Amino acid sequence: xxxxxxxxxxxxxxxxxxxxxxxxxxxxxxxxxxxxxxxxxxxxxxxxxxxxxxxxxxxxxxxxxxxxxxxxxxxxxxxxxxxxxxxxxxxxxxxxxxxxxxxxxxxxxxxxxxxxxxxxxxxxxxxxxxxxxxxxxxxxxxxxxxxxxxxxxxxxxxxxxxxxxxxxxxxxxxxxxxxxxxxxxxxxxxxxxxxxxxxxxxxxxxxxxxxxxxxxxxxxxxxxxxxxxxxxxxxxxxxxxxxxxxxxxxxxxxxxxxxxxxxxxxxxxxxxxxxxxxxxxxxxxxxxxxxxxxxxxxxxxxxxxxxxxxxxxxxxxxxxxxxxxxxxxxxxxxxxxxxxxxxxxxxxxxxxxxxxxxxxxxxxxxxxxxxxxxxxxxxxxxxxxxxxxxxxxxxxxxxxxxxxxxxxxxxxxxxxxxxxxxxxxxxxxxxxxxxxxxxxxxxxxxxxxxxxxxxxxxxxxxxxxxxxxxxxxxxxxxxxxxxxxxxxxxxxxxxxxxxxxxxxxxxxxxxxxxxxxxxxxxxxxxxxxxxxxxxxxxxxxxxxxxxxxxxxxxxxxxxxxxxxxxx
Amino acid sequence: xxxxxxxxxxxxxxxxxxxxxxxxxxxxxxxxxxxxxxxxxxxxxxxxxxxxxxxxxxxxxxxxxxxxxxxxxxxxxxxxxxxxxxxxxxxxxxxxxxxxxxxxxxxxxxxxxxxxxxxxxxxxxxxxxxxxxxxxxxxxxxxxxxxxxxxxxxxxxxxxxxxxxxxxxxxxxxxxxxxxxxxxxxxxxxxxxxxxxxxxxxxxxxxxxxxxxxxxxxxxxxxxxxxxxxxxxxxxxxxxxxxxxxxxxxxxxxxxxxxxxxxxxxxxxxxxxxxxxxxxxxxxxxxxxxxxxxxxxxxxxxxxxxxxxxxxxxxxxxxxxxxxxxxxxxxxxxxxxxxxxxxxxxxxxxxxxxxxxxxxxxx
Numbered sequence: 001x002x003x004x005x006x007x008x009x010x011x012x013x014x015x016x017x018x019x020x021x022x023x024x025x026x027x028x029x030x031x032x033x034x035x036x037x038x039x040x041x042x043x044x045x046x047x048x049x050x051x052x053x054x055x056x057x058x059x060x061x062x063x064x065x066x067x068x069x070x071x072x073x074x075x076x077x078x079x080x081x082x083x084x085x086x087x088x089x090x091x092x093x094x095x096x097x098x099x100x101x102x103x104x105x106x107x108x109x110x111x112x113x114x115x116x117x118x119x120x121x122x123x124x125x126x127x128x129x130x131x132x133x134x135x136x137x138x139x140x141x142x143x144x145x146x147x148x149x150x151x152x153x154x155x156x157x158x159x160x161x162x163x164x165x166x167x168x169x170x171x172x173x174x175x176x177x178x179x180x181x182x183x184x185x186x187x188x189x190x191x192x193x194x195x196x197x198x199x200x201x202x203x204x205x206x207x208x209x210x211x212x213x214x215x216x217x218x219x220x221x222x223x224x225x226x227x228x229x230x231x232x233x234x235x236x237x238x239x240x241x242x243x244x245x246x247x248x249x250x251x252x253x254x255x256x257x258x259x260x261x262x263x264x265x266x267x268x269x270x271x272x273x274x275x276x277x278x279x280x281x282x283x284x285x286x287x288x289x290x291x292x293x294x295x296x297x298x299x300x301x302x303x304x305x306x307x308x309x310x311x312x313x314x315x316x317x318x319x320x321x322x323x324x325x326x327x328x329x330x331x332x333x334x335x336x337x338x339x340x341x342x343x344x345x346x347x348x349x350x351x352x353x354x355x356x357x358x359x360x361x362x363x364x365x366x367x368x369x370x371x372x373x374x375x376x377x378x379x380x381x382x383x384x385x386x387x388x389x390x391x392x393x394x395x396x397x398x399x400x401x402x403x404x405x406x407x408x409x410x411x412x413x414x415x416x417x418x419x420x421x422x423x424x425x426x427x428x429x430x431x432x433x434x435x436x437x438x439x440x441x442x443x444x445x446x447x448x449x450x451x452x453x454x455x456x457x458x459x460x461x462x463x464x465x466x467x468x469x470x471x472x473x474x475x476x477x478x479x480x481x482x483x484x485x486x487x488x489x490x491x492x493x494x495x496x497x498x499x500x501x502x503x504x505x506x507x508x509x510x511x512x513x514x515x516x517x518x519x520x521x522x523x524x525x526x527x528x529x530x531x532x533x534x535x536x537x538x539x540x541x542x543x544x545x546x547x548x549x550x551x552x553x554x555x556x557x558x559x560x561x562x563x564x565x566x567x
Numbered sequence: 568x569x570x571x572x573x574x575x576x577x578x579x580x581x582x583x584x585x586x587x588x589x590x591x592x593x594x595x596x597x598x599x600x601x602x603x604x605x606x607x608x609x610x611x612x613x614x615x616x617x618x619x620x621x622x623x624x625x626x627x628x629x630x631x632x633x634x635x636x637x638x639x640x641x642x643x644x645x646x647x648x649x650x651x652x653x654x655x656x657x658x659x660x661x662x663x664x665x666x667x668x669x670x671x672x673x674x675x676x677x678x679x680x681x682x683x684x685x686x687x688x689x690x691x692x693x694x695x696x697x698x699x700x701x702x703x704x705x706x707x708x709x710x711x712x713x714x715x716x717x718x719x720x721x722x723x724x725x726x727x728x729x730x731x732x733x734x735x736x737x738x739x740x741x742x743x744x745x746x747x748x749x750x751x752x753x754x755x756x757x758x759x760x761x762x763x764x765x766x767x768x769x770x771x772x773x774x775x776x777x778x779x780x781x782x783x784x785x786x787x788x789x790x791x792x793x794x795x796x797x798x799x800x801x802x803x804x805x806x807x808x809x810x811x812x813x814x815x816x817x818x819x820x821x822x823x824x825x826x827x828x829x830x831x832x833x834x835x836x837x838x839x840x841x842x843x844x845x846x847x848x849x850x851x852x853x854x855x856x857x858x859x860x861x862x863x864x865x866x867x868x869x870x871x872x873x874x875x876x877x878x879x880x881x882x883x884x885x886x887x888x889x890x891x892x893x894x895x896x897x898x899x900x901x902x903x904x905x906x907x908x909x910x911x912x913x914x915x916x917x918x919x920x921x922x923x924x925x926x927x928x929x930x
Contacts, residue, residue, distance in 0.1 A: 054849075062718060187721065202694050203708075208675065387674045388718035394709035396697065397625060404847030408854075411845050412838030419834060423569050456781050459853055462842060463785055466835035467792070470827075473834075474796065477827040480570070503799040510740055510795060511788040514733035518784055521729045523722065529781045533788075567568070 006557060009550040016542070017437060020444035024048065048447050052454030052528055053391075055405075057398040058199035061208065062389035065165040065192045067158035070383035071149065072098070074157070075105040078147070080285065081128045082109055084253065089123035091116055094143070105149040107136075114143035121145055155190070161382040162192040169194065169211050169385075171378040176207065193388065202394050206371075212385055214341060215375035217294065217314070218287035219324065219358070222335040222347055223254065231335040231347045233259060233279040240280035255285045259337070259344035281344055283337055288327050293320025295356075297376035299369035302361070310369035312360040314376065321356035329353040340372075405458035412462050413439075416469050424476050426566025430551045431472035431544075438468045438536065438543040445535035454528030464536030467511065471544035475500040476567055489565045493552050501545060508537050571829060575822040579869060580814055580877060586870035590759055593863075597766015604769060612769050615776035615852075616712050618726070620666035620719035622677030625710035627659050627698055632688055637662065640684040654848050659709070666716055674715040682708065726780040733784060734758065737791050745798055748879040753794045756872035757864075760790045764860045778853040786860030789835065793828055793868035798876070800824050813880055817873050825869075832865040 027035045027044045034040050053060050075098045083096040092112035099106040107130060111117045117140055124145075125131030130138075135153040139146045149157075166183065173181050178198050186195035201207065223244070224232035234240035240256040250256065259279045295317045302309035316324055328336070328350050337344040338360050346361045364372065417435070420428040442464060446453060479496030487495065511533070518530035555565075601611035616623050634651035637660070641649040650663040664677050682691065685706050692704025714722070734754050741750035761783055768775055800820035801813075808816060839861060842854035 064717070191721075205679065386715075387713075388715045390674055390678070390711060390713040392678075392708075392711045394625075394707070396627070397709045400847060401849050404845060404850060408842045408844075408846040408850065411841035415837045415841065416834050419830075419837075423830070425568075455849055456778055456853070459778075459781070459785075459842065459850060462838050463789075463835075466789070466831070466838050469834050470792070470831040473827050473830045477824075477830070480568075481823065499803070502803075503796050506744060506795045506799055507792040510737050510791050513736040513740055514784060514788050514791075517729055517733040517736055518781070521725065521732060522781075523725060523777070526729070526777060526781045526784075529785075533785075 006550065006553050009546070009553070013547055013550060017440070020437075020441045023444040023447050024440060049443070050447075050450065050452040051398075051402075052452040052457065053197055053199060053398075054393050054455045055398045055402050055453065056199055057202065057393045057395035058197060059201045059204040059207070060389070060391040061196045061198075061204060061387060062186055063194050063196070063211070063385045063387050065162045065194065065381075065385050066383050067161050067192050068100075068383075070161040071105050071154060071157060072100045073383070075100055075107055075149065078107050078128060078130055079109075080253075082107055082124045082130060082147075085124045085127040086111075086120045088127075089120075091120045091123065093120070103151075103154070105154065107147040109145045111143045111145065117143055117145055158192065159189065162194075164382050165385065166194050168378050168381055169196070172211060172374060173198075173207075175374050175378065176210065178207070194385075200395075202392060204390065204392060206367075208387065208390075210371050210375065213371065213375040214381055214384060215291070215372055216339075216341055216380045217291040217297075217360070217376055218339040219289040220255075220257075220283040220285075220287045220337045220339050220344075221327075221331065222337045222344075223282040223284060224335045231281070231349070233281050235279065237280050240282050244282055253285050255283050256280055257283055257337070257339060257342060257344050259347065281337065281347070283339070283344070287339070288336070289316065289320050289324050291376060291380045293317050293323070294376055294379075295320075297373040299364070299366065299373045308365065310364040310366050312364070312369055312373050312376070313357065314360065315357040316355075325353055325355040328355075401455050405455060409458060409462050409465070413465055416465060420469065420472070424472075424567055427476055427479075427552075430548045431469065431476070433551065434472060434543040434548045435465065435468055437547055438464065438539050441539040441543065442532065442536045445539060446532065449531070449535070451531045451535070452528060453532070456526060456529035457532040460529045460532030461536065464533060464540065467508075467537060468540045468544055470507070471500075471504050471540060472548065474503055475544070475548065479565075479567055483565070483567075489563075490556055493556065493565070497545070497549050497552075504541070504545065508541060512537055570826070572822075572826040575825050577818070577822055577825075579818055579821050580874055583870070583874035583878070586874060590763070590867070590871055593763050594759065594766060597762060597769055600766065600769040604772075612765070612775045613772040614723075615774045615779075616663070616714045616719070617777040618719050618723045618775065620714050620716045622664040622666075622674070622681075622711065622713040624662045624664075624678060624681040624708055625654075625659060626662060626681070626685065626706050627709050628706045629658070629698060629704070631658055631660055634660070637684070640687050641681070643687070644680050644684045646680055646684070656848075666714075666719070674713040674718075677713045678708065678711045722777060726777070730761070730780070730784060730787070733787060737787070741791075741795070741798070745802060746880075748883070749798050749876055752872045752876035752879060753791055753798070753868075755875055756794055756867040757787050757790045759871055760786055760860055760863045760867050763863045764856055767859045768856070773855055774852055776852050778850070779856045782853045782856035782860065786857055786864050789861060790864030790868055793832070793865055794872040796824050796827065797821055797868060797873055801873075813877055817877050821869055821873060828865060828869065832861060836861050 025041045025044055025048075027040075028048070035044060079096050079098045083093055086093045086096075086109065094110040094112045096107075096109045099108055109120065109124070111120050121138065121140070125138075130136050130147045135149060135157075136147040137150055139148070162185075166185065170183050173183060173196070178201060180199055182195070182197040184195050186193040196211075198204065198207065222231055232243075234243065237256055237258075241250060244254050245251055257280070259281045293316050295315045297312055297314040299310050300313050302311045315321075332350050332352060334350055335347050336350055337347045338358065339345065340360060346359075348358075360372075413435070417432050420431045420435075422428070424431065439461070442461065445451075446457075451457075475496055478500045479492050482492035482495045482499075483489070515530040515534045515537075518526050519534065522530060605611040610619075634653075637651045638649055641662070641664075646664055648665050650661075650665075652661040652663060654661060662681050664680070685691070685708075689705030690703055692698040692701040692707040696704070698704050698707040734757065737757070738750045738754045741753050764783060764786065765775075767773070768779070773779075797820055800823055801817055804811070804816045804820050804823075805813070808819075811819075836858070839854055839857045842850055843858055846854050
C-alpha cells in the first residue's frame, strides 16, 4: 500500500472522528473552556441528544375524533332545517327524522300529501344545503323524501372534521403553555387518530379533560311570557315538554334544557341545596348565536360573589354582534339564556339592545373558569374525542431506564472488548478502536438526523455493538484462514478484507431492509429501535471496514518486511 | 494464538433429520402450549396491555402495602380483576387493570380509579416534590400505560404485518443476491426461530409486549445474518471448487465459518445477557426474547437453513436430471461420474450437471 494513500485515509478518518466528536459533545453556542469539563460535557450531551418520552418522562396520548358523531350531528341539523324549510314554504310535513348508523347518513322527510313531494323537495333544496348533489343524493318513494350522504362526502367531511379537531386541540395545547408538545396525526388518515406527546407532563388528567372539553356556548331565546312576568321554568322535564306540545314530541323549533338556578351569589354561606334546584326551561331552536361567533372569552373574578368565584366575560365577532344586536333590539322585555353544553347557565332579562358582549355567570373556580374560557376561545370541537391510548412516564422512571440501559450497554461493551483483546490480541485493538468510533459516530448520526433516543433505541445500540463486532470477527477469522493457507501477511490481510467485505455488505443490507420496514410501518418505540440500528449499521461500514483496514495498513507499512501479525 | 475451532470436519448434513426433528418437536411444544392455554384460558400468550388493552399503573410507595390490601381497596372502587405485581424494586408495584369488554372508558379512568383506591392509604406526593421530597406523600404514580381495545388490536395487527413484511423483504434480497431457494431456506429458518421463541413465551407465560416484537425483529436480523455468512461461503466455495458436490461444499462452508459463528453469537449472547441482568424490568421481555432467539437463530442457520437449501437444490437437480434423461439418453455417463465426488453415500449433485450450474457461475 502506498504511503500517500495511507495519509489520505488517515486525514479522512481524523476529520470524520473530530466532526463526530464535536457533534456529540460540542456545545451549540460559542464554546467556552467550561464546556469541556466533565460537567460541561455532560450538560451539552444532555441538550444535544433528544430523549424520547420513555426516557425523559412525559405523557403520550392517542385520541380518536369520533367523526361519525360529527356526521350524525350534521345530518340531524339538516333534518331540522329541512322540516322548517318545508313548513316555511307552506307545506305539511308528517314527520322528519334522521337515519344514521352502519356508515349511512340519511335525512328522511315524509310529506303529508304525496303529490306535494316534488314541491317540498324544491322548497327544501332552495334553502338547505341538501341541494348540494356532491354531498347528498336524493331519492323519493311515495310520500317519503330521502337525502343520503354520499360515501366520498362522508370521507371528506370526516377528514375535515378530524383536521379541524386537530387544529383546535393544537390551539388549546398552545394556550396551556406546554413546552415542546408534539401533535400529529396517528395511523392511517382515515382512522382519524391524533397523537399528542407532552414531555415533562406527568399527570395528563387536566390536559385530557381540557382537550375533551366541548364547551359549546349558545345564546338562546327563552320561551316565556314577556317581563314583568318572571321567566317561565318547570319542575320536571316532562312538564316542560308538555307545555309546548301534547303527546311528548317536541316540535323542531323548540328544545327543553336543564337550568340550575343559583342562589343569591352574595350570600357567603355554603348552601348545599344551591346546586340541587334543577329546573327546566323551554328555549327556541336554533340558537340566536353560537360559539363560532365568539371573538374572545376571559375568566374574571365575579363582581358579585366572593373572591374565590370567577365568571367568564365574552365578546362577539362583528357578524355575531350585528345579529345579536338586531335580535335583542326586537326582543326587549323578553328573556334570553346563556347555554353552555346544553345546560342553561343563566337567564337574563333583556332591558335594552345588547351588541357584542356578555357574561357567563356561575360559581367557577379560577382554574375551571380559565379552562372554560380557553375552550370557548379555541372554538368547539366538531366532534367529541375519545382516548385510545394513554402512557405516562414519570421522570424517576425515565431516569431508571436510562441508568439500566447505560449499565447494560457498558457491561456488554466491556465484555466484548475484553474478549476481542484476549482472542485477537494486537488486532483486537483494531476492533476496539473501531467499536468506540462506531459508538461516537452513531451518536453523532442520531443528533444529526434529529432522531430521538428511546429505550428500545438503547437496545438498538447494544445490538449494533453485536453487529459491529461481527464484522471484525468475520474479517479477522478470514485473515487467519488466509494465513493458514500460507499467504504472505499483506496479501492475507488484503484477501481477508476483500472476501469478508462481500459478506458484510450482504448481512448489513438485509438487516437494514428489515429495519426500514420497522421504521416505515412501526410505531413509536419500535421506530426508535430501527433508527439507531440503521444509523449504527451504516456507521459500521465505515468504522469496521475502512478504519480497521487503515490501521492494518499503517501497521504493515511501518516495517520494511512484515514477519508476524498479532491476530 | 487462541483458536476455538481449527480444521473442523463435521458432517452437518448427515444429521439433518435429527436437527429438523428437534426443531419440529420444539415448535410442536410451543404449539401445544399455545393451543392448551387457548383452550383453558382463552389466551395462548400472556399478552401485555399493548396488545390486549387495559391499564398498568406503576406506583412507588414509601411503605408498600400488601398486595391483598391494595386489591381490596380497588374492589371498593368497583375494580374486580386487578392484579398487583411486584417489580425488581421493593418499593415499586405494578397495578394492572384488565380491559372490560369493548369499552374505551377505562383508558380514560384507569389512572383515576387507581388513585382513588390508593388515596385510602394516604395522599399522593405532590408532583413537583416527588415521593422523597413530600413528607405527607405516601405514594406516587410514576407511570401509566393505558391502551384501549381499538388501539390494542391496531398495535397487534401492525406488529404482525411488520414482521411479515420484513421477512418478505429479506426473502427478496437473498433471492436477488443468491438463488430463490437460498432465500426461501433462510426465511424458513428465520420463521422457525420466531415460532420457537414465541413457543417459549407461551410455555413460560412471559409477557408479550411491543418491545418483544422489536426483539423478534432483531432476532430475524441476526439469524438471517448468520445464515448469509454461511451462504456467502457456499457461493464462494462453489466457484472455487467446481468439482465438489453441493453436499460437500455446504458442509465445508459451515465448518469454515463455524469459528466466526460461535464467536459472534457468543458475544451477542453476552451483550444480551448483560441486558437481562442489568437492563432492569423494562428491558426484560426484550432481552429474554433475544436470549432465546440468539440461541435458536444460530442453531437454525447451521442446522435448518443449509439442510433445507441443499435438499431443495437436490430436488430441483433430480427433476432437471429426469427431464434431461428423457430427452437425451447418453447423458447417463455424466451422472455416473459424479459418484466419485459425492459425499458419503448421499445423493449428491455436481454443479456442472445439467442446467444447474447457475449457483456456481452467477454472483
